[in-house]
Amino acid sequence: MSNSSNFLVEYLPRIGTTSIVLEGFKKVVLKHIGSNKVVLRDEKQQSYEIVLPHSHKELLSQTLTKINDEEYLLTLKEEKEKPTRPLNDIMSLPQSKWTKRQLIDSDCFNLCCLQCGKEIINGQNCTKINEMPSEFWTELMDYWHCHKPTTVTSEFYSLQKNSLRPCLNEILIGESFFQALEDTLFGRVTVKGGSVLCAECGERLGIPVNDHMYRLHKWKLKLIREGFSDETFPPAQEIVSVLLNCTRANSTRYMFLKSEEKQLFIWLFSIGSEVTLGNNRILKGCLKIFYTTDIHLKVGIKTNIEEEEVNLIPFENFICRLKDVNSILPASKRKFGPWDVAYFPVA
Numbered sequence: 001m002s003n004s005s006n007f008l009v010e011y012l013p014r015i016g017t018t019s020i021v022l023e024g025f026k027k028v029v030l031k032h033i034g035s036n037k038v039v040l041r042d043e044k045q046q047s048y049e050i051v052l053p054h055s056h057k058e059l060l061s062q063t064l065t066k067i068n069d070e071e072y073l074l075t076l077k078e079e080k081e082k083p084t085r086p087l088n089d090i091m092s093l094p095q096s097k098w099t100k101r102q103l104i105d106s107d108c109f110n111l112c113c114l115q116c117g118k119e120i121i122n123g124q125n126c127t128k129i130n131e132m133p134s135e136f137w138t139e140l141m142d143y144w145h146c147h148k149p150t151t152v153t154s155e156f157y158s159l160q161k162n163s164l165r166p167c168l169n170e171i172l173i174g175e176s177f178f179q180a181l182e183d184t185l186f187g188r189v190t191v192k193g194g195s196v197l198c199a200e201c202g203e204r205l206g207i208p209v210n211d212h213m214y215r216l217h218k219w220k221l222k223l224i225r226e227g228f229s230d231e232t233f234p235p236a237q238e239i240v241s242v243l244l245n246c247t248r249a250n251s252t253r254y255m256f257l258k259s260e261e262k263q264l265f266i267w268l269f270s271i272g273s274e275v276t277l278g279n280n281r282i283l284k285g286c287l288k289i290f291y292t293t294d295i296h297l298k299v300g301i302k303t304n305i306e307e308e309e310v311n312l313i314p315f316e317n318f319i320c321r322l323k324d325v326n327s328i329l330p331a332s333k334r335k336f337g338p339w340d341v342a343y344f345p346v347a
Contacts, residue, residue, distance in 0.1 A: 005042070006330045009276035011054040016080035018052060022072040023330035033062060033076070053274035053282045071332060096175045096237055096347050098218055100129050103173070110224040111178070114232065116201035120188050120221060121178065125169055132174040133164065165211045175241035176233075177206065178216045185214055219314060239310055239318040240346060243268055243287065246306045254305045256295060259315040265292050267299070267339060275343050278328050283345045290339035291322055297338055318344075 005024035012019065020038065022028055027043035036055040041047050061077040103109055111121040165181070166172050172179040189205060190197050196206040196214045206216035218233035225231075239257070246255050247268060255266040267290035275283050299305070322342040326334050334341055 005048070006278040006328070007050055007276075008278065008330050008333050009050060009052055011052070011274040013054075013080075013272070013274075016078045018054065018056065018076040018078075020050065020074040020076070021330050021333055022074065023332065024070050025072055026070055028064060028072045028074075030062075030064060030074070033059070038074070051276055051280050051282060053276045053284060067332075071330070096241060097231070097233055098173065098223060100131050100173050103129055106225040106228075108226055111221045112224060113198040113201060113203055113205065114220055114222045115203035116198060117222070118188065118198055118200035120185065120198070120205065120216065121171060121180070125184050125188070126171050128167065128170040130166070130170065130172055132172045132177075132179060165213065174215075175244070176218050176238040178218065178221075179209065179213055180216075182208075182212045182214060185216075189214060189216075217311070234317070235311075235314040236318040236321050236344075237347075238314040240287070240344060242308050242310055244346070246308065247271075250304060250306055252304045252306045254299055254303055256305055256307045257310050257315065258307070259310050259312040262312070262315055262319070263293065263295055264315075264319060265295050265297055267291070269336075273343060277325065277343075278330070283343050285347065286343045286345040289322065289342050289344055290336055291342065292339050294338060 005022075007023065008021045010019050011017075022040075025042050029041045030038070031041055031047065032039040035057070036052050038050045038052065039047060040050070056076065056078045059076055059078050063075045063077075065073045065075070067073055108123055110119050112119050164172070166179070166184075168181055169184050170180070171184070188199055190199050191208055191214075194207065195204045196208060196216065197203065198205055203220070205220045206214055209215050217238065219235040219238055221233065223231040242257070243255060243266065246252055253268040255268070257264045257266060268287060269290050270288040273283070273286050273288045275286065277283070321344065322340070325342040325344070326340050329341065
């Protein structure tokens, strides 16, 4: 594709429509529309192949509209599929990396300090793995504790049955962290100044939490598994987990994120988008994010806005990736009113 040409493909499953914005084309001729690609020709008789993020079946209609002298919109309409779940259901999104299933399916694995390679979690101190309950569940139980009858029985239940405290050598897996008892990680980490550090090199790996537990950030670790290449966890995915947890727990789509001097106002516009960017990179199960540094932007009197303090390095990574995606969108799609626009994959 020439330097002056660009495109964006967005599949909208709710209405069974794929929209393709073509920028920098003075004339467009459709040569072929397949189930997973579109081939077109410009005014210079040069051909372009655009990969679709969603393989469609039989098309009901196709419409090519000229927006201005150098922009076209191609709309492909197909019959809507009946979803097994709501199309915008946040629970239907793919899980982040390093889930319980991924680790259990490995014959053996080591989670090591990303800085020095010291083994932090392995078969010696991990004999049981469980998923961390969602923040929605945690907040629900906090609410129950505040309103439950005060009896000896209920107090016993609270202490014995409802704790998120794992057993010795049990690892709880969150979307962006691992959590374990102090004794499970004994000799592998140390604590200093409110931080959990690698016992070998002193790199900050996480934080202490209540009930004598440590929480380790996934992006501070490296996963080593037999038969697989070594894996790291993208720091920006920690911010994605914050956005999803806010939405699950509070049904809010507006978040104010801050870390030290950096801050960002987020509008989580849609969930589960499928797009193809101008470099033919496909993003599936992604978030369509509107963002701005204007924290005083008015979004409605009754709008619920969640405020979250986040870690600086993941936040900086997240902002960089938003800007990278925004920079390669067609000019007409980079902004929505005062908001910048980007797409971000959940996993």
